[in-house]
Amino acid sequence: MEQRDFSFKKYAWQQFKKNKPALISLYILIALVFIALFAPIIANDQPLYCKYKGEAFYPAFSTLVNPSKLDSVINPETGLAEVLQFDITDWRKLDLEKVMWAPIPYSPDKGDRYNREYVSPFDEQRYKNSDNEIVAIPNRLRHIMGTDNIGRDLASGLIHGTRISLLVGVLAMGIASIIGVFLGALAGFFGDRNLLMPRSKYYFTLLGVFMAFFYGFGVRKYTLANAFTSGNGIWELVISLILIAAIIVGMRLLSRVFKFGWLAKEVSVPIDSFVSRGIEILNSIPRLILIITISAIFVRSIWLIMVIIGLTSWTGIARFTRAEFLRIRELEYVQASKSLGYSNFRAIAKHALPNALAPVFVSIAFGVASAILIESSLSFLGIGVPDDVVTWGSLLNLGRQEFEAWWLVMFPGFAIFLTITIYNLIGEGLRDALDPRLKS
Amino acid sequence: MLKYLAKRILIFIPTLLAISLLAFIISISAPADPVEKLSSSADKEGAANQQSNATKKTKQELRKKLGLDLPVFYFSFGSISDCDTLYRVADKDHSACLAELSHYYGNWEDVSSYFHQLNIAQLSHSKLILDYIFEMNKDAEGRPNYSKNEINDVITESNFEINSMLETANPNVIASKFSSLDTLYSNYAFLSPVKKEFEQSKLLYNDMLSKQSSWKSYIPKIIWYGSKNQYHFWLFGDGEQRKGVVRGDFGFSYIDSQPINTKIWSKVWISFSFSLLSVLFAYLVSIPLGIYSAYKKDTKFDRITSIVVFVLYSMPGFFIGVLLLYTFANPDTLRWFPVSGIQDPTLYDPSWSFFEKAAHRAPYFILPLITYTYSSFAFLSRIMRVGVIDVFGQDYIRTARAKGLGEGKVVMKHALRNSLLPIITVFANIFPLAIGGSVIIETIFTIPGMGFEIYSSILNSDYPMIVAVFTIIGFLTMIGYLVADILYAVVDPRISYK
Numbered sequence: 001m002e003q004r005d006f007s008f009k010k011y012a013w014q015q016f017k018k019n020k021p022a023l024i025s026l027y028i029l030i031a032l033v034f035i036a037l038f039a040p041i042i043a044n045d046q047p048l049y050c051k052y053k054g055e056a057f058y059p060a061f062s063t064l065v066n067p068s069k070l071d072s073v074i075n076p077e078t079g080l081a082e083v084l085q086f087d088i089t090d091w092r093k094l095d096l097e098k099v100m101w102a103p104i105p106y107s108p109d110k111g112d113r114y115n116r117e118y119v120s121p122f123d124e125q126r127y128k129n130s131d132n133e134i135v136a137i138p139n140r141l142r143h144i145m146g147t148d149n150i151g152r153d154l155a156s157g158l159i160h161g162t163r164i165s166l167l168v169g170v171l172a173m174g175i176a177s178i179i180g181v182f183l184g185a186l187a188g189f190f191g192d193r194n195l196l197m198p199r200s201k202y203y204f205t206l207l208g209v210f211m212a213f214f215y216g217f218g219v220r221k222y223t224l225a226n227a228f229t230s231g232n233g234i235w236e237l238v239i240s241l242i243l244i245a246a247i248i249v250g251m252r253l254l255s256r257v258f259k260f261g262w263l264a265k266e267v268s269v270p271i272d273s274f275v276s277r278g279i280e281i282l283n284s285i286p287r288l289i290l291i292i293t294i295s296a297i298f299v300r301s302i303w304l305i306m307v308i309i310g311l312t313s314w315t316g317i318a319r320f321t322r323a324e325f326l327r328i329r330e331l332e333y334v335q336a337s338k339s340l341g342y343s344n345f346r347a348i349a350k351h352a353l354p355n356a357l358a359p360v361f362v363s364i365a366f367g368v369a370s371a372i373l374i375e376s377s378l379s380f381l382g383i384g385v386p387d388d389v390v391t392w393g394s395l396l397n398l399g400r401q402e403f404e405a406w407w408l409v410m411f412p413g414f415a416i417f418l419t420i421t422i423y424n425l426i427g428e429g430l431r432d433a434l435d436p437r438l439k440s
Numbered sequence: 441m442l443k444y445l446a447k448r449i450l451i452f453i454p455t456l457l458a459i460s461l462l463a464f465i466i467s468i469s470a471p472a473d474p475v476e477k478l479s480s481s482a483d484k485e486g487a488a489n490q491q492s493n494a495t496k497k498t499k500q501e502l503r504k505k506l507g508l509d510l511p512v513f514y515f516s517f518g519s520i521s522d523c524d525t526l527y528r529v530a531d532k533d534h535s536a537c538l539a540e541l542s543h544y545y546g547n548w549e550d551v552s553s554y555f556h557q558l559n560i561a562q563l564s565h566s567k568l569i570l571d572y573i574f575e576m577n578k579d580a581e582g583r584p585n586y587s588k589n590e591i592n593d594v595i596t597e598s599n600f601e602i603n604s605m606l607e608t609a610n611p612n613v614i615a616s617k618f619s620s621l622d623t624l625y626s627n628y629a630f631l632s633p634v635k636k637e638f639e640q641s642k643l644l645y646n647d648m649l650s651k652q653s654s655w656k657s658y659i660p661k662i663i664w665y666g667s668k669n670q671y672h673f674w675l676f677g678d679g680e681q682r683k684g685v686v687r688g689d690f691g692f693s694y695i696d697s698q699p700i701n702t703k704i705w706s707k708v709w710i711s712f713s714f715s716l717l718s719v720l721f722a723y724l725v726s727i728p729l730g731i732y733s734a735y736k737k738d739t740k741f742d743r744i745t746s747i748v749v750f751v752l753y754s755m756p757g758f759f760i761g762v763l764l765l766y767t768f769a770n771p772d773t774l775r776w777f778p779v780s781g782i783q784d785p786t787l788y789d790p791s792w793s794f795f796e797k798a799a800h801r802a803p804y805f806i807l808p809l810i811t812y813t814y815s816s817f818a819f820l821s822r823i824m825r826v827g828v829i830d831v832f833g834q835d836y837i838r839t840a841r842a843k844g845l846g847e848g849k850v851v852m853k854h855a856l857r858n859s860l861l862p863i864i865t866v867f868a869n870i871f872p873l874a875i876g877g878s879v880i881i882e883t884i885f886t887i888p889g890m891g892f893e894i895y896s897s898i899l900n901s902d903y904p905m906i907v908a909v910f911t912i913i914g915f916l917t918m919i920g921y922l923v924a925d926i927l928y929a930v931v932d933p934r935i936s937y938k
Contacts, residue, residue: 214660218517222540222609281458284914284921288879289894293463293906296898297470373756377880380758381895393758400762400884403770413759421754 012358015433022429025422032419036163040064043104043156047091051098053082059091060102092141105141106153108160108390112143116151118405119143146407148398154407157390158415164391165419168306168375169368175310176371177364180317185356187275187318188325189348193268200263201255208251216244275322279315287312288374295384302391305384309371320363324356358434365427369420376416392416441929448925452918459914460685460907464671467903468512473532474694474903475499475508496530503530506692507673507682511665514672521546521656524663533607540609541648546656550648555606557641562602567633568595577630586628594628602638618642674907690908695900700908704893708912711878711889714805718812719867726817727863730824734859735851737829746825753818761811761884768807777803780886808885812878820863827859834858860931867924 017023035042046059053073062069072081091099106112114126114134121144127137137143145154186195197205217224220240227236282290294308328334329352337347379385379393380400392412399408503509511527518524521542529535534555541551570591577585586594598621605617625635674691677684682691690700729749733742769779792800831837832855840850878891886892890909897905 211660214517214519215658218519218660219658222543277455281455281462284455284459284917285462285910286913286917289910289913292879292894292898293466293910296901297466369754376756377758381880381883383895383898396759396762400765403766403772406766409759409762409766413756413762416756417754417759420756421751424750424754 012433016429019429019432021425022432025425025429028418028422029426032162032166032422035159036166039160039163042102043106043108043153043159044102045091045105045107045110046089047096047099047101047105049098049100050091050096052084052096054097057084059089101141104144104153104155104159106143106156108152108157109388111151112147112153113151116147117149118402118408119147119151120405121146121407145411146405148395148405148408149402152390154395154411157395158392158411161390161392161395161412161415164302164389165372165375165416168309169372169423171303171306172309172313172371172375173364173368175307176314176367177317177360179311180314181321181353181360183275183278183314184318184321185325185348185353187272188322188356189329189344189352190269190271191326192270192272195269195271196266197269198255198259198264199267200258201252202267202269203263204251204255204258205248208248211251212244212247215247216240272322275318279318282312282315288377291374292378292381292383295378298384300384300386302385302389305375305378308384309374313367313371316363316367317360320359321356324359325352328352328355359431361434362427362431365423365430369423369427372416372419372423445922445926448922452922455918456911456915460675460911461671463907463910464674466910467907468670470901470903474506475502475530476532500530507670507678510673511669512671513665513669514667515662515664518661518663519543519657520659520661521548521654522661522663523548523552531606537607537609543657544609544611544652544654545648546653547648547651550644550651554641554644554648557637557644558602558606561634561637561641562599562606564634564637565595565599565602568631570595573630586630591630594624594631598624598631598634602634614645618645685911690911691904693897693905694902695897695905700905703905704890704908704912707888707890707893710887711882711891712916714808714812714878714881714887714889717805718809719816721809721813722817722820723863725813726820726824727860730821730863731828731851731856731859733821734825734828734832737832745821749818749821752814753822755814757811757815758880758884760814761807761881764807764810765884777807808881808887811881811884823862824859827862828855831855831859857931861928864924864927864931867920867927 041048041060044060046063048058048060050057050059053075055073057071059069062071068085070083070085072083074080075082121142123146126134127141143153143155145158147153148157217240220236220243224233224236224240227233290312291305291308294312295305298304298308334347334351337351375385376391376393376396379389379391380397382394382397385391385394392415395408395412396416399405399410399412402408500509509528509530516524522539523542526535526539529538538551538555541555542548545551570588573591574584574586574588577591579585601617601621601624605614608614608617621638625631625638673682673684675685677687677689683689688701690704692698693700693703729745733745736742765779766773768774768776837850837854840854845854878889879895880891881887882889882891883895890913894906894909897903897909
């Protein structure tokens with residue numbers, strides 16, 4: 001009975017569960033994802049709910065949909081309308097009848113002008129009440145982790161920084177895994193000799209790649225540049241990518257017409273050499289230096305940083321995938337699928353890939369840790385990340401400049417450390433769970 | 441072995457070329473204009489109009505000296521609408537504008553004649569002499585029609601508008617500039633010398649629009665430039681002043697026009713000694729630690745060191761560095777070590793002997809070295825422990841024990857040597873890690889090494905410096921790989937490179 005139910009996924013999950021540190025890390029990661037998803041509700045200087053002059057508002061939620069939402073209330077005494085623009089109204093100044101603040105009632109990018117110049121979490125914090133008197137801050141509104149030089153709340157910054165850190169992990173490693181798995185699988189499965197195609201197809205594909213880049217990026221470069229400055233660059237980029245794919249596929253189809261004589265003869269494509277040399281070159285340059293240099297010449301943007309990290313971090317994944325495919329391509333079931341006449345694509349995607357993914361997952365988990373580390377190093381150095389984006393690294397950098405402000409070093413540093421640790425622990429857990437060979 | 445080494449070194453060359461090419465591509469796609477940076481003319485925005493012919497000439501000479509008047513590479517990809525001599529245009533903004541215009545309209549001749557005419561229109565502002573205009577524009581009673589200020593403002597405005605037209609290819613912007621200049625010229629008759637040229641350029645613009653052939657930008661073309669290009673000269677020298685990278689000449693820094701060689705070698709030395717020392721320390725600590733905790737596997741000692749090492753492994757380097765500074769170089773807590781630098785400029789004497797220098801610098805080195813060392817140390821101890829545990833399970837260890845060898849001999853003679861293998865393979869990985877990490881550590885501790893240099897040259901867009909550092913680091917890294925390979929063969933007689 002048990003034998004029938006046995007599946008590798010189940011087995012791996014059971015193994016993973018036995019590893020307590022990894023399991024706890026997974027729970028912490030889920031909590032962090034939760035914090036990241038609900039950051040605008042957890043830390044926001046607008047109330048979650050309030051009642052003002054008899055009308056109910058949900059400012060923190062409304063501004064999620066429309067950042068500069070306008071609303072108005074009628075003052076019952078004077079009968080005049082009072083306009084509220086949600087994002088710039090100082091809700092603390094209003095005479096709210098009922099109010100429910102966010103757990104951390106501050107936004108990461110707005111300074112509290114009464115608590116400027118590095119106010120410690122334990123120091124006396126000031127507050128201006130509705131009678132315009134400066135008093136000690138009510139406990140509910142304390143900056144629980146202190147503030148920075150312009151009075152921004154550290155706790156709020158940390159919570160919103162979680163989003164960026166986790167996003168870096170997901171996006172950068174997403175890009176890196178797609179490139180790494182694709183190239184590694186091709187290199188490992190075909191090697192230097194087994195990717196055979198007619199000369200016509202080979203040459204037309206090379207020509208197609210050239211043409212695709214010419215039409216996708218060369219011809220459209222000004223369209224793309226203009227779109228990026230006006231803000232909808234992603235769409236134009238997607239159009240470019242689709243164009244590129246279409247041209248390459250089209251050229252491959254076209255090559256069938258020319259399949260005669262000398263052009264029809266099959267040649268092998270040294271795909272393994274291409275990929276291995278590429279990995280070698282990329283590995284010869286320290287990654288952090290490469291990323292710093294590339295991000296220095298582009299516009300400062302957190303998205304661009306993620307893409308650059310992704311584009312330069314695929315070598316490890318490609319190496320693992322390649323090694324697995326080298327092993328798997330000799331196994332009986334792949335040989336069987338070949339002798340049954342299945343296409344190479346089917347052999348790779350349906351037979352080899354699912355069996356090669358286990359070590360790749362492990363290297364992705366470790367890769368996420370190092371991507372987060374790189375992003376926080378960059379923002380620590382102040383390279384590539386815009387000044388108004390609050391990240392853990394940029395907070396830590398503020399702490400470096402002011403020796404008094406220990407809280408600006410300890411809390412962000414610990415957040416970075418915690419995230420990296422849990423990813424490393426999850427990676428270790430995955431490695432132990434997914435690789436039964438290590439168990440013996 | 442020798443044959444293998446020769447082969448490895450041969451592979452070096454294309455890899456190094458690829459790295460230098462990558463660095464070069466990055467440096468030329470940088471937005472900054474080196475000539476503007478080097479020529480200490482007044483800031484570009486304010487003084488663009490008044491740029492005299494003299495400064496233009498110095499800039500031209502500077503471009504020539506830097507080799508910027510040459511094509512970038514041996515060939516370039518483009519469409520048949522692109523101009524193949526665009527690299528001769530001095531101003532970076534102008535050449536970008538020209539490229540965009542020819543991309544849109546496809547007829548290079550018309551584009552260039554329009555642009556040329558616009559340039560003439562801009563130059564014709566020199567014909568407008570303030571005092572002369574002031575004297576000429578007086579009514580019958582000798583009262584001036586315009587004040588000198590007004591005349592000056594109008595000239596500046598016209599100059600500015602034409603100048604900005606030279607930097608835009610957006611048809612809407614150009615149209616609006618045309619109409620605003622039209623009104624300006626019809627209001628102020630004394631601008632007629634400029635107006636004449638301006639009208640001409642307007643005609644040429646419309647001509648360009650009417651004869652546009654934008655299909656041309658859809659036909660690809662490869663332009664061949666030959667060996668007279670920037671990359672070739674950078675690599676092999678131009679046979680005159682520049683010797684080229686292959687002869688160890690990296691050119692000049694954009695910041696202070698100093699030769700990069702003299703600037704960089706002392707810095708390479710600092711960074712190199714830091715990473716070498718740290719790798720040495722890391723091995724010295726982690727090998728015994730790894731062996732001992734593997735030997736005492738599953739004891740309290742092993743578990744505690746494992747946790748400590750894991751925690752250290754996940755600790756970001758900059759966090760450790762800042763924490764160390766906070767604790768040991770902070771007037772509020774402990775002030776054991778200096779905060780920054782590698783020597784005290786008031787005390788340091790270059791005529792000291794090596795040991796005096798070392799003694800003087802030791803306190804400066806301690807905190808950075810700890811930061812440098814700990815990450816590779818954690819990494820190494822983990823690998824070492826796993827390796828030793830693996831070796832302890834092998835048959836030959838059991839044999840050694842069975843034949844009555846003492847524990848010390850079993851560990852030191854049989855286990856150690858075999859467990860060194862994995863730790864040597866990672867030597868190749870640690871080296872680039874140490875150099876890469878140096879950017880952060882040197883920035884935190886303000887050590888004037890390569891890492892800090894690359895950081896500041898990025899902030900100042902000093903691209904020759906970046907390319908030089910890039911290439912040197914790539915070279916050092918590859919040497920690291922090579923050394924690892926050789927060590928591998930030395931330690932393990934089973935491995936031979938044939």
